[in-house]
Amino acid sequence: MANQQPNSGNPRVDIEYRRKKSAEEMKHQVITFALMIFLTIVAFVAAGYEGFSGWFIVPFILILAIVQVIFQLYYFMHMSHKxxxxxxxxxxxxxxxxxxxxxxxxxxxxx
Amino acid sequence: MSTLAQKKGFGAVLWDYLTTVDHKKIAILYLIAGGFFFLLGGLEAMFIRIQLAVPNNDFVSAGLYNEILTMHGTTMIFLAAMPLIFAFMNAVMPLQIGARDVAFPFLNSLGFWLFFFGGVFLNLSWFLGGAPDAGWTSYASLSIASEGHGIDFYALGLQISGAGTLIGGINFLVTIINMRAPGMTYMRMPMFTWATFVTSALILFAFPALTVGLFLLIFDRMFGSNFFDPAMGGNTIIWEHFFWIFGHPEVYILVLPAFGIFSEIFAIFSRKRLFGYSSMVFATVLIGFLGFMVWAHHMFTTGMGPIANAIFAVATMAIAVPTGIKIFNWLFTMWGGSITFTTPMLWAVAFIPSFVAGGVTGVMLASAAQDYQYHDSYFVVAHFHYVIVGGVVFALFAGAHLYWPKMFGTMLNEFLGKITFVLFFIGFHLTFFIQHFLGLWGMPRRIFTFLPGQGLETANMVSTVGAFFMAAAVIIMLINIVITSVKNEKVGNDPWGDGRTLEWAIPSPPPFYNFKQLPLVRGLDAYWLEKMEGKKGMSPAEPLGDIHMPNNSFIPFVISLGLFVAAFGAMYRAEHSWGIPVLIFGMLITLGSMFVRSVKDDHGYHIHKEDLEDNNDKGVKA
CATH class of the missing domain: 1.20.5 (Single alpha-helices involved in coiled-coils or other helix-helix interfaces)
Structure with missing residues (x-):
């Protein structure tokens, strides 16, 4: 059925524009990737450090997890796209x- | 005639239906299967009313009564109302948005066969040692204690058919989001399509709660876990929450498509645009949203505390607002319209007061303090029968008459249709109105008999007499269907003469590819718009070209059959040595056929342009 949808994508694609978009996208992905690794390290440190109580650690790493999910969805699974x-x-x-x-x-x- | 349409023998027709992926044929399958279970559930209802007709009756024993009562509720909700709703969604929704089929025709077929095998499995309990007997809600403390295999049949059967429903819901969502014809924006979608959309979203979010609850119940009963057993550290209330997180959206899953059908009927037979279309859309979405915030009003008396009770009471009463918007919009649609009282219109007009009565008792029950008085009495029985029969069943009858020509190409007899309506309408109010008072006089629900001299005799007798009126109405409807099918007088595209939406622009029944050329939609009530400008049909949005069609497949049937076999294995695992092998064998059938589906390429086929050109009489003036 896919080829029967007349409102599917436009076959004429602006290659230059696509390339610029991809480069920008790549930059965002690298930044996000670095941030995600950093957040993961923070989570491990928070869980490992003995000075924090469980009442701080659990909510804290849950918040970090939510941030990670958002990064994942928007930058790696392209939910930021139209x-x-x-x-x-x-x-x-x-x-x-x-x-x-x-x-x-x-x-x-x-x- | 094209080479694709040929006369077939009975075996070929049967094989065609077993393997079909065409949404119109799947709709007919849903209609037949759902109709069969509706008759079964109706028979159980008659047994209930016969047992309660006179005090101290021994028509059925107490244990059998519990089974009949449970199966009546379960069958009517899961195996009759939902499939019948699905029948109309399948038959009409793709036509209304100008699509050639649903997004995933294979999954559509799989959804039907899962429902069918789940329903058959559940009903086989009658012949294999007794049906479930813990009520359709199957509260855990009762259902864990229930002996025999009844509850196992309930849990496994609903699990299988629930998977089918979930698949169907997702399929409709994808179809509506992706496959609307050119020009069909969201705010030009017919009201029934909107209702299908919101309902499918509710299915998507509500059914997982039931799936989880049923799995916990299956584990507790069949595999030795203790989720619901307080003695072992479990909690019996968890089931109630899971059940009602599913169960309350479920009633909106049933009633929103009913609202959709009535919205179409009011517009068609008043010859007017639906009043307040955008507020109708808003109200539908809002009801869907609020439907998830109110489940605990079924559990006011479980001791959740005053704060939780108050929150859920207020949220519940809030639903009356969007529902009221809809009621007034329907009234205003009729106001000043050129009304014709056809059979569907009679059902629609009768629906308004009947459903409002159910809504009013709903608001009464929503008040937590009052609910302590009404809880588990016949008042509740009267309330939910008023909303479900007065809303959903009325819509199913109305929809059957309205869409029969579109599904089968022939009109149901209007005279017999009106007799059905009158008998059912009288019977319905006779049966259930008095039950409000039975509840207030102190008759508890789910009770299998009552004693003489408590002032309950006359009212119960009245209620039983009403039930016979409804049974007579259904029998006349069946006679009507037989007469109509035998006569088989073919009708044209728009048999009601005032069709507004796209489905009335194509032949009845539509050709298997629906639209020869996808139509161009220029506004709400697309077909009406073209008619008012003197055109005979829709303007095409694309040149005539090859149409890509999916191949028929027997795999959905086999996948579902595998789960059906596996369910028997899981159930008899503990007491028979063949249980585990049968469980594994069934799962192998299912997984094997899924594997075949995955590795075998099936690209479908094309109907060629030349074949579409030479059957102008059958084709679509899209």
Missing amino acids: GHEAPALFLYSGALVGFITIIAFLTVIWW
């Missing part, structure tokens, strides 16, 4: 439903 609005909407809705479920279990059932 045409990803619908997947983004469903991703966030799913995350919201999951979050509400966990909150409810934490507050209503176990505490």
Whole structure:
């Protein structure tokens, strides 16, 4: 069916523009990659350092994990590109439903 | 005639339906299977009402009554209402957006066969040692304690059919996002397509909760875990939360497509554009969103505490606002319209007061303090039958009459249709209105009999009489279907004369490729717009060209059959030595056929331009 969709991509592509875009993209990916490695090291250090209590470490590395997921989605899985609005909407809705479920279990059932 | 359409024998037709990936044929499969389970669930309902007709009745025993009651609810929700809704979604939605099929025709077929085998598995429990008996909600403390294999049938059967539903929902989402015809923006989509879209999103987010809950139940019952057993450190309330996180969106999964069908009907038979289209879209999305915030109102009496109860009570009452928007929009659509009271329109008009009555009792139940009085009484039974029968079942009847010509190319008899309506409408209110009062007088729900002299005799008898009216209505509907099918008088593209959306611009039933050329959509109610400008059909958006079609496949049937076999193995694993081998054998069938599907290239085939050119009479003036 794919070739039957008349509103699929435009076959005339501006190669120069594409190249410039890719170079920019590459730069972002390298920066993000470095940041992600750095954040991972921070997480390990936080977990390993004996001076912090569990009440600090757990929320802290959870926040780092969320940042990592966002980097992953937007810079490596190209969610920052155009045409990803619908997947983004469903991703966030799913995350919201999951979050509400966990909150409810934490507050209503176990505490 | 093209070379592609030929007369076939019975065996060939059967094989065609077993292997079809065409959304219109899958719709017919859903309609037949869902209709069969609807009759089964209806039969169980009749047994319930016969048992409760007189005090101290012994028509069925207490244990059997529990099984009948459980199977009535489970069958009606999972195996009748949802598949019938899916039948209309499959039949109509791709046509409404101007697509040639759904996005994943293979998955569409897989979704149907999973549902079908799950439903058959669940109902085989009647012949294999007793049906599930813990209510359709199957609360864990009760269902863990239930003896025999009834609950195992429930958990495994719903797991299989739930997977099919999830697959179907994702398929519809992708179809609506990606396959709309040129010019069909989101805000030009017909209301039924919008309802399908939001419903599919609800399926996507709600069914995983049921899947998780059912897996925990399966592990607890069949594999020795203790998620729900407080004695072993589990928590029985977890099931209730999982079940209702799924279960409450489920009722919107049922009722939103019903709203969609009625929106189409009100516009068509008032010969007016749907009043407040954008607010209807907004209300549909808002109901879908709020539907996830209210599940705990089913559990007010479990002791969640006043704060949680208050939050869920207020959230629940908030849903009345978007629902009210929709009710008023329907009324305003009719106001000043040129109304024709066809059978679908009768159902639609009767739906408004019936559903509002269910909504009002809903707001009463939403008030947590009051709910302590109503909880587990017949008041609740009356409430949810008013919303589900008065909303969903009315829509299914209305939709059947409205879309019958589009699905089968022939009109159901209007006179018999109206008789069905009158009998069902009277029977419905006779059965369920009095149940509000039965509840207030103190009759608990799910009770298998009652004693004389408690003031419950007359009302229960009235309720039973009403049920017979509904049964008579369904029988007349069946007679109508048989007569119509035997006569088989073919109708044209737009048999109601006032069709507004794209499905009425193509023949009834549509050719298997739907649109010869994809239509150009210039606004909401695309076909009506062209008609008002004096055109006979839609303007094409593309030149006539080859059409790429998917090949039929038997693999979905085999994948589902494998899970069906594996479920028996999992269930009898503990007491029979053949359990584990059968489990492995079934999984091998499923995984093997999935493997075949993965490695074998299937590129489909093309209908060539030349074949499309020479059958102008059958083709689409797209």
